[in-house]
Amino acid sequence: MIFVIDDDLVMAKCIADAAKKETRIFSNAIEAMHVLDEELPELIFLDILLTGPDGFTFLNEMVSYSDTAAIPIVVVSSLDFSGKNLSAYGVVGYLSKDTMTPAEIKGYADKYAK
């Protein structure tokens, strides 16, 4: 199972379709955090500029719990993260919304999710 967290639902659906795996879409971080109490995904695609708590708040929450700290997260954003290292927050990759392709999304999905 893969979680896609993006307040732009059309973009979220594009990411989910490209992943070609079972996915759940969330339009904000709070919704996703609630579901994490019951179900842990194999991978999360996370937008940063979210409505409500932003992606960094979500990353902080994730890393602070022992069961969620190990979940790999791919940041999907239009912000420039070049040269930034977010691996301490469980971030295994970064996709720029400006340039990403379905093959790159599927690449992460295949690597981390069954």
Next chain:
Amino acid sequence: MEMEVNGILVAAHELKAPIAVMRQLAFSLDGLDEHGEEIRSEMIKVSERAIKQVNDLVKIRRLEEGLFEMEPVAVRAVCDDVASELNYLFRENKKTLKINYKNRARLVVANRDLLHSVIYNFLLNAIHYSDSETSSELTVNEKHGKVMISVRDFGPALPSDVWREMKRGFVEKPLSIAMRPGSSGLGLYIASKFSRYMHANVGAVRHRDGTTFYVEVPVSRQASLFGG
């Protein structure tokens, strides 16, 4: 002015999100015939071009924060990258691009990203304003310790007021260019801002049959230590 810049930034971010979505939607189209594939490919390229221009606007704010480092940059490699990115657009507009490298393979002091945008905007301008079936020229020349990168187009000449602004060294704001219909002058404004940040000279030469835009960047002394 500060409020104006912030307004541009907010608008830029708001504009970029739907363009990025349209680009992804274009990727998700499948089962297309050959013509459909061509249209899809065009949609992706147009979106990417729009995203690049929006990103350039965002960079203008980052200039004020001094976030772009100056470094030795291989001019030819940047020119080759831009030319290859825009080749399809020349082709689709029934125009061609000639590249003349007249200098040695020099490194210059610049920011690669900004220099890329300057040349990109010059070439985009040439595609827009050169007459069909003409060939624009991208030339790299060296003189007095500076490398001049110029783009010559063949079409309507640049209006004199814009030429005067360019001669002054910078374009203060996007200008409506009456003699070159449909232009906001945004590309030249961006090129001018970026050049100024890099302490590069930017300018234009009016011809009877078109315009040459140029930027002059200093040769990297670091490179000369290695005999470059």
